[in-house]
Amino acid sequence: MSLTRDLRKLGARSWSERALLLEAFIWLGVMRAAIGRMPFRRIAVRLGLTQVETFEVCETSKVCQVTCIGWAVRVAAARTPWQSTCLVQALAGMAMLHQRKIAGALYLGIAKEAVASQPLAAHAWLRCGDVILAGECGHERFSVVSCFAG
Numbered sequence: 376m377s378l379t380r381d382l383r384k385l386g387a388r389s390w391s392e393r394a395l396l397l398e399a400f401i402w403l404g405v406m407r408a409a410i411g412r413m414p415f416r417r418i419a420v421r422l423g424l425t426q427v428e429t430f431e432v433c434e435t436s437k438v439c440q441v442t443c444i445g446w447a448v449r450v451a452a453a454r455t456p457w458q459s460t461c462l463v464q465a466l467a468g469m470a471m472l473h474q475r476k477i478a479g480a481l482y483l484g485i486a487k488e489a490v491a492s493q494p495l496a497a498h499a500w501l502r503c504g505d506v507i508l509a510g511e512c513g514h515e516r517f518s519v520v521s522c523f524a525g
Contacts, residue, residue, distance in 0.1 A: 392443070399447035402467035403459050410463060418466065422473055424523035428480055437477055438506065444471045445501075445508030452509075464509035465501040472503060473525055479503040480524050482510075484517030 388396070409418050419426075448468045452459035459467075465481050472479040479501055486496045498517045500510025507514065 392447075395443060395447040396451050398471060399444070399451035399467060400455065402470045403448070403451055403455055403463055404457070406463045406466040406470065407455075407457050407459065410466070419523055422466070422469055422525055424469070424481065424525040426521060427524050428522040437475075438504070440475065441472070441477060441503045441506050441508065444468055444475075445506065447471075448509050460499075461510040462499040465499040468501045468508045469523075469525055472501075472508075477503060478524065479508070480522055482514070482519050483521045483523075484514065484519050486517045 406418075445468060448464050448471070452464050452467075462483075469479055469481050480503070482500050482502065484498050484500075486498070496517075498510060498514060500514045501508045
């Protein structure tokens with residue numbers, strides 16, 4: 376996408392959507408740096424995550440807010456100058472949920488590739504109730520190895 380088109384699209388957004396995009400962009404940078412500098416368990420502790428799966432239903436009043444957070448993370452991740460992997464996106468989304476005191480579940484999964492010479496593939500995704508905020512594409516082919524709720 377061109378910078379001009381992106382700026383035009385941004386200008387058409389509301390101030391609250393722009394703020395959400397900026398927040399997502401910042402959290403993506405923070406989480407990208409954190410992953411490179413500290414073990415995952417320390418990041419999880421700082422986000423208040425516990426290694427347990429939650430099946431909490433997202434309150435109807437918060438579904439719109441949760442959907443907007445997922446949108447902001449995906450849009451910002453596509454435009455970062457660094458690589459915003461699925462784990463970076465899931466952690467950024469979890470941080471945004473955590474700030475709003477909304478429960479979410481971060482899943483870590485693996486899948487054996489069809490080609491024997493290929494190593495295991497890993498994926499992370501973030502769910503809040505029935506809404507998948509980040510990492511939705513292809514998550515079904517991964518077996519859950521660990522789940523963190525916060």
